[in-house]
Amino acid sequence: MSAPLPRAFFDRLPEEVAPDLLGCVLERSSPEGTVVVRLTEVEAYAGPLDPASHAFRGRTNRNAVMFGPPGHAYVYFTYGMHYCVNLVCLGEGTAAAVLIRAGEIVEGRELAVARRPRSSARDLARGPARLCEALAIDRALYGADVCDPESPLRVLSGSQTSAGVRTGPRTGVTSAKDVPWRFWIDGDPSVSAYRLHTPRRRPAPEARR
Numbered sequence: 001m002s003a004p005l006p007r008a009f010f011d012r013l014p015e016e017v018a019p020d021l022l023g024c025v026l027e028r029s030s031p032e033g034t035v036v037v038r039l040t041e042v043e044a045y046a047g048p049l050d051p052a053s054h055a056f057r058g059r060t061n062r063n064a065v066m067f068g069p070p071g072h073a074y075v076y077f078t079y080g081m082h083y084c085v086n087l088v089c090l091g092e093g094t095a096a097a098v099l100i101r102a103g104e105i106v107e108g109r110e111l112a113v114a115r116r117p118r119s120s121a122r123d124l125a126r127g128p129a130r131l132c133e134a135l136a137i138d139r140a141l142y143g144a145d146v147c148d149p150e151s152p153l154r155v156l157s158g159s160q161t162s163a164g165v166r167t168g169p170r171t172g173v174t175s176a177k178d179v180p181w182r183f184w185i186d187g188d189p190s191v192s193a194y195r196l197h198t199p200r201r202r203p204a205p206e207a208r209r
Contacts, residue, residue, distance in 0.1 A: 004154040007147045010070035014044035014089040014096040019165050019183045021087070021098060025106065025158045026146075028135035035108035035135050037125050038158055039100060040188045043170045044181040045086070047095030051175035055095035066095040071147040075132075075139055082129035085137050087146060087155065101128050101171075101182070104190045127192040163187055168194065 005024065010017055019042075027036045045053040047066065054063045054076065065074050066088055074086040074097055086097035103125045105112045112124050112134040125131040132138070137153065144153040164186040169178050171194050184191045 002156050004147050004149055004151075004156055005071075007069070007071045010087060010089050010147070011091060012089060014046055014098050015181050017087070017089050018042045018044040018098045018181065019167070021100075021155070022165055022183060022185050023158045025156050026100065026103065026135070027154045027156060028137060029152045029154075030136055032136070033108055033111045035112050036106050037103035037131060037135060038106050039103045041102035041182070041184040041191045043099040043101055043183070044089075045097050045099065047090075047097070050179075052170060052173040052177070052179070053095070053097070055097075056175075059095070063095065065143045066097055067093055068143075071145060073137075073141050073144040073146055073153055075137060075142045075144075077139065078129070083132040083138050084128040085132055085141070085153075099128060100131060102126050102184075102190050102192045103131055104188070105134060122189045124190075126190050 021039050021042050047053050047055040055066050059067050069092050072088045086099045089096040105124050125134045141153050145151045146155045166186045167180045167183050170182045
């Protein structure tokens with residue numbers, strides 16, 4: 001087993017860590033087996049300085065791990081049905097993180113398919129919720145140390161990609177939506193589609209009657 005990335009890798013600004021994660025691999029070990037995904041798309045969030053971050057309004061029970069040391073997993077539940085995973089950056093008390101948005105399954109494909117039987121090969125880990133489902137990432141991995149070789153969730157260096165790295169606005173956020181902190185491998189089919197957040201309109205009084 002290769003050694004995970006050192007903690008110093010994550011002890012940097014999230015917008016510096018994020019592009020360097022592209023091409024790295026995320027390993028998830030479980031009693032069922034191991035699934036490995038090569039990271040192809042990520043987003044950086046700057047904690048209390050970033051209106052789009054879960055930590056913008058301060059520390060809560062939900063986001064507490066973001067305020068801890070770097071190199072740990074912040075897993076959250078969204079829309080009442082999906083999990084997403086972030087990797088904590090910078091030093092303790094700063095709450096910066098990188099959201100893992102998409103990747104290509106490079107090991108454990110049969111297990112990933114068993115978890116997502118209706119998915120195409122391209123879509124197995126295309127998008128943050130699908131990625132977590134394929135790797136069986138849930139609240140039990142909240143706070144997992146991705147720098148620990150014995151951790152069930154680890155980040156390892158990968159082969160450098162010959163494709164370029166693109167950057168653009170983060171997808172689906174309501175605040176700071178023009179900040180170009182979404183990073184992806186150009187042309188990779190596993191990269192998720194960009195989605196501009198559009199707030200739901202409340203129906204007019206006549207329509208509600």
